Amino acid sequence: MHDILAVNQKYFQKIFGVCENLANFYQFERIDTPILEDSELFSKGIGLATDIVGKQMFNLKTRGGDYLTLRPEGTAPVVRAYVENGMFNLPQPIKLWYFGPFFRYEHPQAGRYRQFWQAGFEVFGEESPVVDAQIVQVFYNVLKELKIKNLIVEINSIGDSQCRPYYKKLLVSYFKGREGALCSDCKRRLKENPLRILDCKEEKCQQVRAQAPQMLDHLCEECRKHFKEVLEFLDEIEMPYHLNPYLVRGLDYYTKTVFEIFEDSDEGKKIGALAGGGRYDNLVKVLGGKSTPACGASGGVERITALMKEKKIKLSEPVLPKVFFAQLGSLAKRKSLKLLEDFRQERILITESFGRDSLKSQLGRANKLETKYVLILGQKEALEGSIIIRDMTNGKQETIKLDKAVREIKKRLKK
Numbered sequence: 001m002h003d004i005l006a007v008n009q010k011y012f013q014k015i016f017g018v019c020e021n022l023a024n025f026y027q028f029e030r031i032d033t034p035i036l037e038d039s040e041l042f043s044k045g046i047g048l049a050t051d052i053v054g055k056q057m058f059n060l061k062t063r064g065g066d067y068l069t070l071r072p073e074g075t076a077p078v079v080r081a082y083v084e085n086g087m088f089n090l091p092q093p094i095k096l097w098y099f100g101p102f103f104r105y106e107h108p109q110a111g112r113y114r115q116f117w118q119a120g121f122e123v124f125g126e127e128s129p130v131v132d133a134q135i136v137q138v139f140y141n142v143l144k145e146l147k148i149k150n151l152i153v154e155i156n157s158i159g160d161s162q163c164r165p166y167y168k169k170l171l172v173s174y175f176k177g178r179e180g181a182l183c184s185d186c187k188r189r190l191k192e193n194p195l196r197i198l199d200c201k202e203e204k205c206q207q208v209r210a211q212a213p214q215m216l217d218h219l220c221e222e223c224r225k226h227f228k229e230v231l232e233f234l235d236e237i238e239m240p241y242h243l244n245p246y247l248v249r250g251l252d253y254y255t256k257t258v259f260e261i262f263e264d265s266d267e268g269k270k271i272g273a274l275a276g277g278g279r280y281d282n283l284v285k286v287l288g289g290k291s292t293p294a295c296g297a298s299g300g301v302e303r304i305t306a307l308m309k310e311k312k313i314k315l316s317e318p319v320l321p322k323v324f325f326a327q328l329g330s331l332a333k334r335k336s337l338k339l340l341e342d343f344r345q346e347r348i349l350i351t352e353s354f355g356r357d358s359l360k361s362q363l364g365r366a367n368k369l370e371t372k373y374v375l376i377l378g379q380k381e382a383l384e385g386s387i388i389i390r391d392m393t394n395g396k397q398e399t400i401k402l403d404k405a406v407r408e409i410k411k412r413l414k415k
């Protein structure tokens, strides 16, 4: 788990701002769910055979004997909130978004942290494929607004409870005949989660999968029609997508559409998927609600930040103060806070270094900050109720009344 220092905070804030703007435009409402949830929410929601539930959850037992988990993802918690708060009684669709920290016990490496932030968007109560396309569009736009180029959307359909069981059988019988050629993880997956063999990164498994049956050839009529329409919507908005028959995602709740977005360069590939998601029409029911179609995705804030830095994407510079306040002596210092407050109320940015008492070091600081004016309040001025304005561009100084300082600076800054 890592600290988010000032150098990265500005990227986080930029990403948050872009997400918030797009959420407002597409009418998503913000939701925050607790960091801790009942462990069962995730084992039921994400699936016992997934890596997340099997290996990556931070679990704890409370004094009262409850089993809780630091949330590894946001979809199951948002579904719980949807059910618990009776959102199905409101006019549908319900569109929610979130931005917060998530926790997975991973091997820390580039793009993989044990605490990481996600921005997520979820839509409930709408089965039309237009929603699948809109979710892809939202994330594509988030990344585009952040000036990330060469984006590629990988997309697939993994069917539903009508067609997937049959496809799984086909897949198991195909891989069973070639079990010896699979890695040890995939041998286990063959029993527990055969679909995941398709996205194994091991060279030898990728060779075996090349001839494996593909889900797209075995979709039922409804899933086939749905997927065709999703792709038509994406064509209509000229979204650059790539059909990836091996994309299955690491969470069990998906039905029909699944997708991930990558940046198409060596750095982008190293960082991994910037965002991922899909449709999950059964999850609301599995978690105790009424059967409700749903679709969503989330993006990794650290990964997006890493890529923006790698690609040297500039953020707009913060507005810097043009005025520096220097004080000398105890009486001047006593008057300082009040003077700063007067500037704040007029919304004029002013900076100081109260910790330094020598004029030379304070002027040095002002020089470094490249402020246009320095206000100097010495012992004499403090007694007389005056203050010196020094123009740093030409070194000219003028003494004015202390209570005119704000007005005078305002006037000069306007010029």
Ligand code: HAM
Residues within 6 Å of the ligand: 072, 073, 074, 075, 104, 106, 111, 112, 113, 114, 115, 116, 117, 118, 120, 121, 122, 250, 251, 273, 274, 275, 276, 277, 278, 295, 296, 297, 298, 299, 300, 301, 302, 303
């Ligand atoms: P996910 O693919 O597990 O999906 O995570 C989404 C994104 O979070 C990834 O594409 C990646 O950018 C980022 N991410 C995941 N794990 C880490 C990590 N350990 N360190 C840094 N970044 C990471 C989900 O979580 C689903 N809940 C998405 C979703 C929402 N599906 C439907 N609605």
